Amino acid sequence: xxxxxxxxxxDIHIFSTDKFESVTMCILLRLPLKRETATANALxxxxxxxxxxxxxxxxxxxxxxxxxxxxLSSNILKKGEEHIIQLFVRTLPEYFGEASRLAGDVLLRPxxxxxxxxxxxxxxxxxxxxxxxxxxxxxxxxxxxxxNEAYGISGDGYIRDINSVSLHMHxxxxxxxxxxxxxxxxxxxxxxxxxxxxxxxxxxxxxxxLEPCNYLYYPPSIKExxxxxxxxxxxxxxxxxxxxDPSSGDWYKAIVANELFGGSASSALFNEAREKDSLxxxxxxxxxxxxxxxxxxxxxxxxxRDKTLDIITSAMHDLSAENIExxxxxxxxxxKTAQDKPESIMDSFLGSLIAGRASSLDEAIKNINNVxxxxxxxxxxHIDTVFMLSEGGSKAQ
Amino acid sequence: MTDIISKRLENGAMCYILPxxxxxxxxxxxxFNYGSADTEFFDENGRVKQTCGIAHFLEHKxxxxxxxxxxxxxxxxxxxANAYTDFNTTAYYFSGCExxxxxxxxxxxxVGSLYLTAENIxxxxxxxxxxxxxxxxxxxxxxxxxxxxxxxxxxxxxYSIAGRAEDIESITEEELKKSxxxxxxxxxxxxxxxxxxxxxxVSEQAEKLKLGAKSVKRSLCEDDIYKREYSVKMPVExxxxxxxxxxxxxxxxxxxxxxxxxxxxLLCSPGSALYERLYExxxxxxxxxYEVLQGKDYGCALIKGEGNxxxxxxxxxxxxxxxxxxxxxxxKDVKRAAERLKTHMLFSCENISSLVSHxxxxxxxxxEVLDIYDNYDKIDVDxxxxxxxxxxxxxxxxxxxxxxx
Numbered sequence: 001x002x003x004x005x006x007x008x009x010x011d012i013h014i015f016s017t018d019k020f021e022s023v024t025m026c027i028l029l030r031l032p033l034k035r036e037t038a039t040a041n042a043l044x045x046x047x048x049x050x051x052x053x054x055x056x057x058x059x060x061x062x063x064x065x066x067x068x069x070x071x072l073s074s075n076i077l078k079k080g081e082e083h084i085i086q087l088f089v090r091t092l093p094e095y096f097g098e099a100s101r102l103a104g105d106v107l108l109r110p111x112x113x114x115x116x117x118x119x120x121x122x123x124x125x126x127x128x129x130x131x132x133x134x135x136x137x138x139x140x141x142x143x144x145x146x147x148n149e150a151y152g153i154s155g156d157g158y159i160r161d162i163n164s165v166s167l168h169m170h171x172x173x174x175x176x177x178x179x180x181x182x183x184x185x186x187x188x189x190x191x192x193x194x195x196x197x198x199x200x201x202x203x204x205x206x207x208x209x210l211e212p213c214n215y216l217y218y219p220p221s222i223k224e225x226x227x228x229x230x231x232x233x234x235x236x237x238x239x240x241x242x243x244x245d246p247s248s249g250d251w252y253k254a255i256v257a258n259e260l261f262g263g264s265a266s267s268a269l270f271n272e273a274r275e276k277d278s279l280x281x282x283x284x285x286x287x288x289x290x291x292x293x294x295x296x297x298x299x300x301x302x303x304x305r306d307k308t309l310d311i312i313t314s315a316m317h318d319l320s321a322e323n324i325e326x327x328x329x330x331x332x333x334x335x336k337t338a339q340d341k342p343e344s345i346m347d348s349f350l351g352s353l354i355a356g357r358a359s360s361l362d363e364a365i366k367n368i369n370n371v372x373x374x375x376x377x378x379x380x381x382h383i384d385t386v387f388m389l390s391e392g393g394s395k396a397q
Numbered sequence: 398m399t400d401i402i403s404k405r406l407e408n409g410a411m412c413y414i415l416p417x418x419x420x421x422x423x424x425x426x427x428x429f430n431y432g433s434a435d436t437e438f439f440d441e442n443g444r445v446k447q448t449c450g451i452a453h454f455l456e457h458k459x460x461x462x463x464x465x466x467x468x469x470x471x472x473x474x475x476x477x478a479n480a481y482t483d484f485n486t487t488a489y490y491f492s493g494c495e496x497x498x499x500x501x502x503x504x505x506x507x508v509g510s511l512y513l514t515a516e517n518i519x520x521x522x523x524x525x526x527x528x529x530x531x532x533x534x535x536x537x538x539x540x541x542x543x544x545x546x547x548x549x550x551x552x553x554x555x556y557s558i559a560g561r562a563e564d565i566e567s568i569t570e571e572e573l574k575k576s577x578x579x580x581x582x583x584x585x586x587x588x589x590x591x592x593x594x595x596x597x598x599v600s601e602q603a604e605k606l607k608l609g610a611k612s613v614k615r616s617l618c619e620d621d622i623y624k625r626e627y628s629v630k631m632p633v634e635x636x637x638x639x640x641x642x643x644x645x646x647x648x649x650x651x652x653x654x655x656x657x658x659x660x661x662x663l664l665c666s667p668g669s670a671l672y673e674r675l676y677e678x679x680x681x682x683x684x685x686x687y688e689v690l691q692g693k694d695y696g697c698a699l700i701k702g703e704g705n706x707x708x709x710x711x712x713x714x715x716x717x718x719x720x721x722x723x724x725x726x727x728x729k730d731v732k733r734a735a736e737r738l739k740t741h742m743l744f745s746c747e748n749i750s751s752l753v754s755h756x757x758x759x760x761x762x763x764x765e766v767l768d769i770y771d772n773y774d775k776i777d778v779d780x781x782x783x784x785x786x787x788x789x790x791x792x793x794x795x796x797x798x799x800x801x802x
């Protein structure tokens with residue numbers, strides 16, 4: 001990845017490869033995740049596509065995109081304790097000039113002439129969270145677990161704040177305070193990509209700064225929360241604090257341990273809860289790197305909540321390293337295959353920007369291969385929150 | 398656009414090689430032209446009617462071997478394996494960076510034999526019941542199947558892929574064997590290999606595949622709309638809606654795919670006049686979109702979204718269709734839509750897993766990815782106008798909704 005400074009607080013990163021036929025670009029406006037700006041950021045993310053100087057309506061932007069065989073969208077990301085507004089572009093090499101010009105217009109000369117529609121749209125998006133019960137349980141678990149940390153703030157924003165946002169004012173705030181990173185991946189010459197961005201997206205400099213995430217936390221007791229809903233299958237979500245420094249060598253041990261614990265269809269959780277006890281169709285664990293959190297999710301009958309929790313805790317205590325070599329291979333292969341998708345290349349690069357240090361693919365593979373055991377990896381691990389979305393009625397506990 | 402090499406193997410199976418130079422990942426899939434919609438067929442003893450959900454149940458059981466769960470064997474090779482069942486296809490696949498040949502052998506061994514015991518069938522019923530329950534709570538899944546249920550009175554695509562919990566209870570070893578023997582055959586099989594691979598080595602290895610050679614006859618089912626409106630209540634904050642238009646299955650699949658996608662693009666993509674009008678009226682938001690589904694004896698174009706104004710939306714769509722029919726469509730707009738759809742195909746074919754599953758889907762529908770890609774250039778205004786007139790009338794439309802409980 002080639003990096004070059006566009007202006008103070010704004011960098012360009014280019015990965016030029018002919019492995020892909022297309023060119024993908026993302027413009028990332030990185031801000032600290034805060035309660036007072038969460039809704040405004042989410043609203044702004046959807047407002048960019050409403051029109052800009054030159055293409056005054058959504059339809060004109062879309063129609064221009066059709067002419068130049070390109071896709072442009074905007075959305076909001078929550079990564080660690082950063083809140084990131086993303087403009088995403090996909091195009092063919094011959095249209096990169098035009099596509100970057102359009103992205104520049106959308107970003108630098110927005111019109112916000114349809115604020116009502118943006119507010120309505122954001123409200124609908126927040127309301128639709130409940131449609132996906134698994135994600136709903138996950139978000140609720142995080143919200144409760146991190147209620148006193150920035151990470152507990154919803155990345156989608158809050159309905160009660162929607163009407164108090166001024167898009168124009170917030171846009172100015174974002175442009176003055178966001179650390180901007182523009183990442184380009186694909187079939188384009190490095191110099192040409194850089195030149196197009198410098199010409200078409202001439203960002204002003206700013207003094208943006210982002211704080212690293214705090215990852216240490218020892219829960220005084222386990223929070224147990226049950227919410228009832230008229231559903232057929234309960235959703236269990238368990239949040240654990242690992243208390244392992246995500247930028248230390250031990251973190252690689254955590255990655256390997258998670259793979260063995262609940263990261264695949266050969267993991268301890270999958271074998272115990274699904275294959276042996278037929279308790280569920282899905283059970284898995286994943287790591288939230290920047291917060292040093294491990295989340296476990298399962299779709300179960302609520303009456304099996306305690307039984308599933310027992311399986312989880314004993315699998316954690318008795319985790320076997322027998323399959324460690326397979327686990328390491330799976331992880332290093334997933335690093336390699338991530339190089340086959342422009343979105344994953346960008347995502348892992350963003351991860352290294354947030355972590356504050358870039359590690360190459362070879363380094364990451366070496367670090368995983370250096371893990372020889374998982375001894376003591378969960379010694380400082382504490383269950384923080386157990387969230388159960390339960391079927392309600394007579395079956396609930 | 399991506400390269401696709403296809404050939405018929407000596408054993409009778411099809412082989413597709415999708416070269417991706419410079420990619421680290423390789424994916425191998427063995428797909429069968431057999432899915433949840435194939436519950437009725439004819440064999441040497443006459444008509445056979447199987448339980449809904451049987452193809453999906455069989456998919457789960459293929460992972461069981463005498464020595465244990467085959468996921469672990471793939472994992473020991475550093476490969477991750479999975480499978481899926483849809484209306485017309487059951488597919489088994491694995492991906493990884495190394496040990497591809499060993500994995501390929503293992504995959505062929507897995508689909509080439511069936512290991513069933515009363516105990517392992519029983520255990521699977523518990524797991525699949527949980528899978529069915531998971532979909533019960535998913536309003537997007539529910540509305541999708543309710544739309545198909547409304548569109549067809551008898552066609553088996555109106556039933557959920559995994560079946561109903563009460564139906565799968567009755568599935569037996571005998572029924573699973575019958576399904577395996579009838580459909581896991583060379584003529585129904587496609588081997589798909591994607592990545593930086595050598596074509597000759599792949600096709601040589603694929604010849605080792607051992608399957609049965611039985612041949613069954615499938616019945617096609619063309620029937621009438623079941624209900625024009627279908628509505629259920631679920632715990633959602635605002636309504637979900639599908640407005641669907643049935644396809645004409647007498648037209649070739651590749652024409653149906655290209656024509657319906659072009660019509661949908663012209664009618665309701667974010668660059669269309671209708672989209673802008675609906676947006677300005679506050680009828681729609683970014684959840685609004687479309688989807689095209691086409692199979693052998695079924696098909697539809699779906700306009701979908703979330704919000705409570707679906708009746709107003711349906712009216713506006715009707716108006717727009719009538720307007721297109723009376724004032725005509727510009728040939729340049731048709732070309733532009735076709736180009737856009739081709740670019741989208743190109744983008745999605747850069748992704749190994751979407752290219753592989755798209756190839757499997759096309760195999761089951763007797764077409765090929767590149768045929769569809771090239772076919773976009775052959776569609777003209779007359780094709781569009783004719784299809785629009787025939788298939789996009791109110792009498793061919795269903796409305797399916799999920800309302801707030």
